[in-house]
Amino acid sequence: MLNLHVPEGINYECSGCGHCCLGWPVPLTTEDYVRICEYEESAAGGASGARAAMRALDGGSDPALTKFTHSLEKRADGRCEFLTEDDRCRLHVEAGPQMKPTICQLFPYNFTETPSGIYASVSFVSSAALFNAGRPLSEQNGLLEQKWEQFRRVFPEGSRNWSEIxxxxxxxxxxxxxxxxxxxxxxxxxxxxxxxxxxxxxxxxxxxxxxxxxxxxxxxxxxxxxxxxxxxxxxxxxxxxxxxxxxxxxxxxxxxxxxxxxxxxxxxxxxxxxxxxxxxxxxxxxxxxxxxxxxxxxxxxxxxxxxxxxxxxxxxxxxxxxxxxxxxxxxxxxxxxxxxxxxxxxxxxxxxxxxxxxxxxxxxxxxxxxxxxxxxxxxxxxxxxxxxxxxxxxxxxxxxxx
Ligand code: SF4
Structure with a gap:
């Protein structure tokens, strides 16, 4: 049985402001890269600009990031390639939330695995988290459990080491x-x-x-x-x-x-x-x-x-x-x-x-x-x-x- 702890008084539901899609390069798994490239090429009936917008990562030394092989770079104006003029994610609008990069699907949820269970929290980069907009997290247990399962697949390295606190x-x-x-x-x-x-x-x-x-x-x-x-x-x-x-x-x-x-x-x-x-x-x-x-x-x-x-x-x-x-x-x-x-x-x-x-x-x-x-x-x-x-x-x- 999943021992998931959820904070009281913290609300979040995406308000669709597009703020989360500005400024930061999104790390992509190989599955993200292949899925999005294939979708874009199929929609364009051939070559698309998607591959050019994604940069191969060199691996780096951070073990938490080895799962990520590519990065979705921002345009010169800082906006994501897939962010529409009305601040929607085109991948989400056209093909559903599962088409988005995994990190975008997980954002802004965070999960900390400890000896007494998993503690959920949110990133205050998100406008909805800043404004406490949407339903309380404590009423979204089912969704949080799904997100946790997805989070665990991307970061499978297991419980963090809390033995030396x-x-x-x-x-x-x-x-x-x-x-x-x-x-x-x-x-x-x-x-x-x-x-x-x-x-x-x-x-x-x-x-x-x-x-x-x-x-x-x-x-x-x-x-x-x-x-x-x-x-x-x-x-x-x-x-x-x-x-x-x-x-x-x-x-x-x-x-x-x-x-x-x-x-x-x-x-x-x-x-x-x-x-x-x-x-x-x-x-x-x-x-x-x-x-x-x-x-x-x-x-x-x-x-x-x-x-x-x-x-x-x-x-x-x-x-x-x-x-x-x-x-x-x-x-x-x-x-x-x-x-x-x-x-x-x-x-x-x-x-x-x-x-x-x-x-x-x-x-x-x-x-x-x-x-x-x-x-x-x-x-x-x-x-x-x-x-x-x-x-x-x-x-x-x-x-x-x-
Ligand atoms: S892929 Fe979609 S959700 Fe992710 S940063 Fe780009 S526009 Fe935002």
Whole structure:
């Protein structure tokens, strides 16, 4: 019997906006490649442009991607070859959903296999997921089971390795122990108080710190020339450039430059500015501009984004970069802080006080796109753990992002 866990409060049904079909090359299995080429050639009565739109992949080193032999490239305007003027998938319209590439059929569902079952979640690249549009996932079990079967056929490598999870770096954790913490974390994230998902994440952090043996020192940063507040600023600058780069698909770098970040910490620049395109802000400007509580729909978006990641186990261990549970919760808190800081920079540079929901959604979409592409070397994971595990740093980043 399939032990499929489905999150509450997360809705999704395709709204047909076409946003998912922009910008990213779609990986194709050999079956996808043959099926689509044959369909296109049969429809054209001979040669078609389909083969030219698909590039053979060289295999690469990522074992999760060895199933994919080709890639469906985008046109010069960033749109998929099969996206019609009215933002429909021509393959779907003409020949049904089974004609689409497998990855397109699976999108935006994600499944994380763990020792306690399979956890479903969705990608917030999708407009419907961002807007929470459609029926709740919890009412779509039959469809999710089908998607899981399809997902398993494409990614048959089996259960991810959850045998080496840690509460914090150096503190091993058994899966059963984690599960008890997991229910408390989800409870804290869904609580009505405190308001603001960043504060509820901080409550999760305090809860996890209390689970650690007495006397543990979470301040693990080696001595560097930069003062702690300057390290905070450098981390904001680097992570902002890393996660919220505008054109995530044009960016060819997928790993945090942890060595360069540490080099900056060891020999800090005279002043640190945070940039978003042409807009630049000092930390004094960021500190003196307060966003406060967001509008309910924007706050709900950030809360769903976090809840979906925690429920789906996509924030620690085999779910993200091998981070510890505490490191993973702090990393999520940093992501929310970066989203808020990006909003602050926009407001300051455009002399506004608020962003509307659509603008918040686009920031979250950019971040989620980036998260689907980044890879973390062992050095990056180590650097993140050292830099973000500190509860004191969490307090300071919350102040900058308030
Ligand atoms: S094949 Fe269809 S569903 Fe997939 S990206 Fe292209 S237009 Fe979108």
């Amino acid at each position: 840690q509460l914090f770096s150096g503190q091993p954790l058994k899966w059963d122990e984690y599960l008890q913490m997991d229910s408390r974390l989800l409870e804290l994230l869904r609580a009505e108080q405190p308001e603001g998902i960043e504060r509820r994440l901080a409550a999760c952090s305090r809860y996890l710190v209390r689970q650690a043996p007495r006397g543990v020192d979470f301040e693990r940063m080696p001595p560097v020339e930069a003062r702690p507040k300057v390290v905070d600023q450098l981390l904001v600058k680097w992570l902002m450039e890393f996660y919220l780069t505008e054109d995530v698909y044009a960016c060819s770098s997928f790993d945090l430059y942890s060595q360069a970040l540490f080099a900056d910490c060891a020999k800090p620049p005279p002043a640190v500015m945070v940039a978003d395109g042409d807009a630049k802000c000092s930390f004094n400007q960021l500190l003196s501009f307060e966003l406060g509580l967001l509008e309910p729909d924007s706050e709900d978006l950030l809360s769903r984004f976090v809840y979906n990641k925690v429920f789906g186990k996509l924030y620690f261990g085999a779910g993200l970069a091998g981070l510890s549970v505490l490191g993973g919760i702090h990393h999520l808190l940093w992501l929310i802080a970066l989203i808020r800081l990006k909003a602050k920079i926009l407001c300051i540079s455009q002399e506004r006080t608020r962003l509307d929901f659509q603008e918040w959604a686009e920031i979250v979409r950019t971040l989620e796109r980036r998260l689907t592409r980044v890879t973390y070397s062992a050095e990056s994971t180590f650097a993140l753990e050292i830099l973000i595990t500190s509860p004191e740093r969490v307090g300071r980043i919350l102040t900058i992002a308030r």
